[in-house]
Every structure is written in structure tokens, then in C-alpha cells.
Amino acid sequence: MKQSTKLLVLLVALVIAACSTEDDSNQPPSNTNTNIETSVNENPSSGDLVTTITSNLSGDVSFSISSQSVSQAFTLDSNSGELRVAAWQVFDFETNPVITATIAISNGTESENKIVIVTLNDMDDIWSFLNTSRQSYENASNGQWIAITQSEYHDLANYLFEVSKCGTTDAQYNRNDPISYDTPYYTYANDNGATVDAQQYVFAFKYICDEDNLTNTKVKLSSTSVSEGYTNLGGDVPMHNSGENYFVLKGNNTPTTDMSYMAVGAERFGYFNGTSGFSFKYGAYDVNELPSNWPGIALYQGLTTTLKQWD
Known part of the structure; x- marks a missing residue:
């Protein structure tokens, strides 16, 4: 009798185990x-x-x-x-x-x-948005200006983080007015409110000229005033021709400490002459003080950002 009971218990256990195995195989796995x-x-x-x-x-x-x-x-x-x-x-x-x-x-x-x-x-964002000019940028040393294309300039303006514009606003730069040119070398700084805020990196600019094979063009910044205290930003701009020219500065590691003004020095520099409500300061040749004033808008624009996004 005891032997029969043991056999029955074993048989029931085997049936339960088989049913359990069969039921588990039919259940979908839980989400992972x-x-x-x-x-x-x-x-x-x-x-x-x-x-x-x-x-x-x-x-x-x-x-x-x-x-x-x-x-x-x-x-x-x-x-x-x-x-x-x-x-x-x-x-x-x-x-x-x-x-x-x-x-x-x-x-x-x-x-x-x-x-x-x-x-x-994290990449060098300037490098990322250069195509035609990438090799020149790679070959340049920090502090050098590199000529870039119009589309590259626009990509930098539109896609880098927190970009602002100085020298001129888009509305000031893109006015449909006749352009005048001065033959001698002058340094110009617009007195039009388009300044460089504190803690900004200037990394690109564009301007209009009317002469081929131009050299010695310079970009300057001043935190003293619109008329004085300018120092060069980077080296000389590379040789370029008449028309609208675009440049990027490699490796600017120094942000502005105070609100600053941007100036550009060049020959045959384009400007809107006698534009009501606007004026620029200027000085003859490569100077750091701009004693003279003229009604108009000098045709240059810089790009700045609050964050260094390059090597």
C-alpha cells in the first residue's frame, strides 16, 4: 500500500511538471x-x-x-x-x-x-561648416584670418551657437543705397549701436571693397570708445579682390572683457555715403585712433559668439 502511494505521488508530480513546462513555453517573454x-x-x-x-x-x-x-x-x-x-x-x-x-x-x-x-x-564647429576653405583652415595657425565663401559665412552665422552680429546689423548692411569708395587706406568704425558685447569671441567678418589684390587689411577692437583704443585682432587679412569678401579667424582664444567696438582698415573700402541717422569714425591709414566723423555706414560686419566652439 505504501509502495502504491509513492508511485501515485511520483506520477502526479511528473504530470504537474510536464504541464508547467508546456504552459511556460506558450507564454510570450516579458518586454525587455x-x-x-x-x-x-x-x-x-x-x-x-x-x-x-x-x-x-x-x-x-x-x-x-x-x-x-x-x-x-x-x-x-x-x-x-x-x-x-x-x-x-x-x-x-x-x-x-x-x-x-x-x-x-x-x-x-x-x-x-x-x-x-x-x-x-565635440568638434571644431568652424571646421565642420567649411567645405571649400577647409584645407586653408587646417593649414592656418591660430590668429590667422582665412578667406571663406559666402555660403560658408552664412552657415557659420546661422548654425554656430548663440551668434551675434557687430559692426552693422543685417538691416544696416543690406540697405539698397549707392556704394561709395575712398581710394586711400582708412580705418573705419561704425557708430551705430552694433557693438560687441562683453565676453564675446569675434570669429568672422565680411566687408565690401573696390580694388583687386588688396593686402594689409586689418580688423581691430576697442573697449575704450568708438574713436580710440583700437588693437589688432589677429594678423593681416589675406590678399583678396574687389566685391564682397568673407573671412574667418582661426583659434581666437580671447573673449572681450567689456563692451567693444569693431573697426576695419582697408583701401577702397565701401560705405553708404550720407545715410541719415548713421555715422562712422575714421582715421587715415592703419591707426588706432579715429578722430574724424562722417555720416554714413561703413560696409563691414563681424560675427561673435559667447562660446568658444573651435580648437
Whole structure:
């Protein structure tokens, strides 16, 4: 009797174990959250591959973005799992050093989530936005001005962090007035409110001239007044020709300490003559004091930022 009872108990245990195993195999696995960590250089191109999502789920799976920390940062191929750059402008180290996305994966019956953590590598932002002029920038030493293109200047103005404009505002610079030119070398500083704030880095400028093969053009800053106290910012501007010219300064490591004025010295410098309500100070040749005053707007503009975004 005792032997029969033992056999019965063993049989029941085997049946329970078999049923338990069968039930477990029919249950879908619980959702899992697995982090995928990667890094990319800031300022990438739209369409650049960030990473490829993989899954442990069986069969055909589909991928979708359920959330992302920065809107429109990523696109995701629902079949391949390729996560790519969408809005490249948000891949900016100064504003979004880390961007994340939650990826939902499903095979129709089972599902899992993965979190992608993308760390941005801090790059020389000026270098990033130069194409035609990149080699010249790479070859230059700190403190040198480099000639750049119009589109490069505009990209720097539009995409670097917290950029301001000095020398002239866009409205002052882009007036539809006749342009005058003085033949001798003069240093000009606009007295029009477009100053350089304290703790700003000047990193680029543009101006208009009417002479080819110009040399000795200089950029100056003064925190004393619009009329005096100017010192050179960087070395001489490289040789350039008539028209609108654009330049970038490599490696400016010194921000302004006080509110400052920007001046430019050159031959055949363009200006709006007799413009009502505006005036500029000027002095003959490469000088640091500008004793004379003239009604008008000297045609130059500088770019500044509160944050050093270059090597």
C-alpha cells in the first residue's frame, strides 16, 4: 500500500511538471529594455547612419521609434532597423550633448524595447561648416584670418551657437543705397549701436571693397570708445579682390572683457555715403585712433559668439 502511494505521488508530480513546462513555453517573454550606446561627431549630414538596431525576437520583426529626446533627430527603417540622422542641425554638442530614442520592436506576438543613447563628440564647429576653405583652415595657425565663401559665412552665422552680429546689423548692411569708395587706406568704425558685447569671441567678418589684390587689411577692437583704443585682432587679412569678401579667424582664444567696438582698415573700402541717422569714425591709414566723423555706414560686419566652439 505504501509502495502504491509513492508511485501515485511520483506520477502526479511528473504530470504537474510536464504541464508547467508546456504552459511556460506558450507564454510570450516579458518586454525587455536594453540600452544601445554609441557616439557620433556633432554636425553630421542628414541620412548618416547612427546605428543598426537588432533584436532577439524570432521571425520577421518591425522597428519603430516610440519616443526621442529631441524632436525629429532620427529616422528609422522599419525593416532593417537602421537608425539615421534626420534633422542634422539638432546634433549640436553645445545644445544637445546626448540624444536618446526609445525603439519598439515587434514580431506580431512578442515585443521588446531598446533605448539608444547617442553621445555627440565635440568638434571644431568652424571646421565642420567649411567645405571649400577647409584645407586653408587646417593649414592656418591660430590668429590667422582665412578667406571663406559666402555660403560658408552664412552657415557659420546661422548654425554656430548663440551668434551675434557687430559692426552693422543685417538691416544696416543690406540697405539698397549707392556704394561709395575712398581710394586711400582708412580705418573705419561704425557708430551705430552694433557693438560687441562683453565676453564675446569675434570669429568672422565680411566687408565690401573696390580694388583687386588688396593686402594689409586689418580688423581691430576697442573697449575704450568708438574713436580710440583700437588693437589688432589677429594678423593681416589675406590678399583678396574687389566685391564682397568673407573671412574667418582661426583659434581666437580671447573673449572681450567689456563692451567693444569693431573697426576695419582697408583701401577702397565701401560705405553708404550720407545715410541719415548713421555715422562712422575714421582715421587715415592703419591707426588706432579715429578722430574724424562722417555720416554714413561703413560696409563691414563681424560675427561673435559667447562660446568658444573651435580648437
